[in-house]
Amino acid sequence: MSTTRGLEGVVATTSSVSSIIDDVLTYQGFDIDDLADNATFEEVIYLLWNGHLPKENELNELTKDLAANMDVPKEIFDFMKQYPIEKVHPMAALRTAVSQLGLYDDEADEMNEEANKRKAVKIQAQIPAIVTGFSRIREGKEPIAPKADLGFAANFLYMLNGEEPDETSITAFNKALVLHADHELNASTFTARVCVATLSDIYSGVTSAIGALKGPLHGGANEKVMAMLSEIGEPDKAEDYIKKAMANKEKIMGFGHRVYKQGDPRAKHLRDMSERLTKVTGETKWYDMSLKVEEVVTNEKGLLPNVDFYSASVYHSLGIDHDLFTPIFATSRASGWLAHILEQYSDNRLIRPRADYVGPDKQKYVPMDQR
Numbered sequence: 001m002s003t004t005r006g007l008e009g010v011v012a013t014t015s016s017v018s019s020i021i022d023d024v025l026t027y028q029g030f031d032i033d034d035l036a037d038n039a040t041f042e043e044v045i046y047l048l049w050n051g052h053l054p055k056e057n058e059l060n061e062l063t064k065d066l067a068a069n070m071d072v073p074k075e076i077f078d079f080m081k082q083y084p085i086e087k088v089h090p091m092a093a094l095r096t097a098v099s100q101l102g103l104y105d106d107e108a109d110e111m112n113e114e115a116n117k118r119k120a121v122k123i124q125a126q127i128p129a130i131v132t133g134f135s136r137i138r139e140g141k142e143p144i145a146p147k148a149d150l151g152f153a154a155n156f157l158y159m160l161n162g163e164e165p166d167e168t169s170i171t172a173f174n175k176a177l178v179l180h181a182d183h184e185l186n187a188s189t190f191t192a193r194v195c196v197a198t199l200s201d202i203y204s205g206v207t208s209a210i211g212a213l214k215g216p217l218h219g220g221a222n223e224k225v226m227a228m229l230s231e232i233g234e235p236d237k238a239e240d241y242i243k244k245a246m247a248n249k250e251k252i253m254g255f256g257h258r259v260y261k262q263g264d265p266r267a268k269h270l271r272d273m274s275e276r277l278t279k280v281t282g283e284t285k286w287y288d289m290s291l292k293v294e295e296v297v298t299n300e301k302g303l304l305p306n307v308d309f310y311s312a313s314v315y316h317s318l319g320i321d322h323d324l325f326t327p328i329f330a331t332s333r334a335s336g337w338l339a340h341i342l343e344q345y346s347d348n349r350l351i352r353p354r355a356d357y358v359g360p361d362k363q364k365y366v367p368m369d370q371r
């Protein structure tokens, strides 16, 4: 049997949700550059789930459905209050809470298209309330109920901070959500598809995807990028820091990609946003430092920034706690996971690859007292 480490280059399924061809990312055939400049996140959710951009009435319907399903069962927040909260990473809290959501949904195990679509709406609507609710509970505050008249991006920031956000923040946050929504067969999406291909339920699929996104080689990298920038401290310290890290064979978080060879098309949007937002906050050092890090890593190693690199300084500039960066990624990527889960159910076959056995051979059981 021949193997490919990390399944590199293996085509594991067909999909019409998103594509990466010659370094161009599309959602349902729409170039990400086009969507990033023009679409709301709600439009992207609709597009990923239905295959076409919504007409006005279709978008209104989805927006109404999301607003009607944003309230999280009280038991979930009550349980959060019992977590050893100062030790709990928000991604672990999100993973636990999404799993728990399934307990309070009477149709959690109902396996038909309509029920699965209803559950997709509930999960997409409730994740922002869970992420922001956790953030408030650990600050000793009560979660804030969403406002039905705010859009998805604005509601997230409102529930996080308790104040309606300004237009600059809403536009930036919306664009970040659009850029993170889907990405072909990335590790967390693959995880979701493997899970539901056993005909397990949609809550299990999203819970397992959250677990996969949490890792620092995947979505967890954005938080690590900010930790690295904070450690560097000033732009003129970036070169030494990066050269030392590379000499020690450390991975530089936010660089490299399994699929893109000429660069991640999402990074330029986030770079621009980082430049603009750091000017607004007056903390341009985060952008300057990021640029310097990019210059050194690219010159020394030929590695280019991925989506996680500039999203760090973007979220920081929006005043967001660093350990919420990956849950925000999950808030957006849930739309992609759910699209892939629905696609998997619609034409399912168990996903079960093989392993090339390289362990010992012809072993004989040895009784305990003879080992």
Ligand SMILES: CC(=O)SCCNC(=O)CCNC(=O)[C@H](O)C(C)(C)COP(=O)(O)OP(=O)(O)OC[C@H]1O[C@@H](n2cnc3c(N)ncnc32)[C@H](O)[C@@H]1OP(=O)(O)O
Pocket: 006, 216, 217, 218, 219, 221, 250, 251, 252, 253, 254, 255, 256, 257, 258, 259, 301, 303, 306, 307, 308
């Ligand atoms: C949303 C996302 O998931 S985007 C990715 C987020 N993750 C990160 O930013 C973490 C840092 N990046 C990485 O670890 C990798 O580039 C990955 C995980 C994204 C891709 O991994 P792979 O395709 O498996 O590449 P792999 O890890 O085998 O790297 C190939 C070579 O490039 C080097 N390399 C790759 N990325 C980096 C990096 N960020 N810093 C330093 N060296 C790197 C590896 O050390 C390896 O070198 P070697 O051949 O001398 O051993």
Ligand SMILES: O=C([O-])CC(=O)C(=O)O
Pocket: 182, 183, 185, 186, 187, 218, 258, 259, 306, 307
């Ligand atoms: O596709 C990948 O391997 C990782 C990635 O960039 C994403 O999930 O957005």
